[in-house]
Amino acid sequence: MNLLTLFLVFAKTALLTFGGGYAMVPLFQNEIVFRHAYLSAADFANLVALAQVTPGPIGFNAATYVGMVREGFAGAIVASLGVAVPTFVIALAAAIGLRRMRGTEWMTQLMRGLRPCVVGIIAAAVVFFADTSVFTAPFANLLAGRDFGICWQGAVIFAAVIVVHRLWKGLNPLWSLALSALLGWSLFI
């Protein structure tokens, strides 16, 4: 395996991924574990766990990790560029196209439809993060009448952050993230 293949594999995987985040996981698993056997299934599971505790997008973390493990630092750079470059080029083309169309009547109406849709998507992101912290099982289970529960520590932290921001308007969210980490550590003792 050489650096070029590594670049191409990650470029292709990034281009095929829509929606970002954990939507990427099955696709990456397919390429990394099954098609190219860069990692074993167990190592891939560790990688997903690692990606949850490191900053940055999971697809990017996966690329850096595989590149580093397989080909060292050069591999890490090449694989990371593999996911980043195609993403960058397409997003830039979209940004330029968007600027051209801004202000037209059709665009104004289209955005009136898209904005509330995004509000729904952001609400879904709240559930996504709560699913592995505030709840003990995915929120969808509650609606489907399956197993569901609340992790009290997660619920306390969630409520604490809301209350803190209600009391101190304009507080930097960094402080409440630090508070969340501290509470996460202390409430489980």
Added chain:
Amino acid sequence: MRRLASLGWVFLWVSSMTLGGGMAMLPLLERELVARRRWLTSDELVETIAVVQSLPGLIAINMAVLVGYRVRGVAGALVASVAVTLTPFLLVALIAGTLASLSNSPTLNHVFLGVRAGTAALILLSLARLARAALDGPFAWTVAALAFLAAVVLQVDLTLVVLIGFAAGLALAVARALGRARRS
């Protein structure tokens, strides 16, 4: 130049301080870009997310490119994307290199559970602010509810969920065009 530097700084530290990629950065980005620096209005931030969700690739990089381009053109897009990926790259390369596994420590898992719960709360607070402008009537509320249910209950791919918004927007545009044709 000054603006380029602060653009890079915002994306560098926001990506360094958040776990979970694109959407986890939303509360911090909203504060920096909308409330403090006024580079975007909250409507423009919501529109950016709509575009970001319908493009292939990584949400965080898409977000950096779209915001960077709006603020400072192609140079802005480049600086913001490098800034958003720098810390994740160095950290994972370091961890993979030393083969240490952070995820096996129960204490750290509890800390990160706390951070995820806090992130959920922060996104909800951002949502409350962004929704005020975006949800301007029963039509908008219906679209938002449909998108939420499709994403959470039916677990539809988010790119397809964006199509709900496109369909709603097209319906509004067509209705507007028909209304105008009838009047003239």
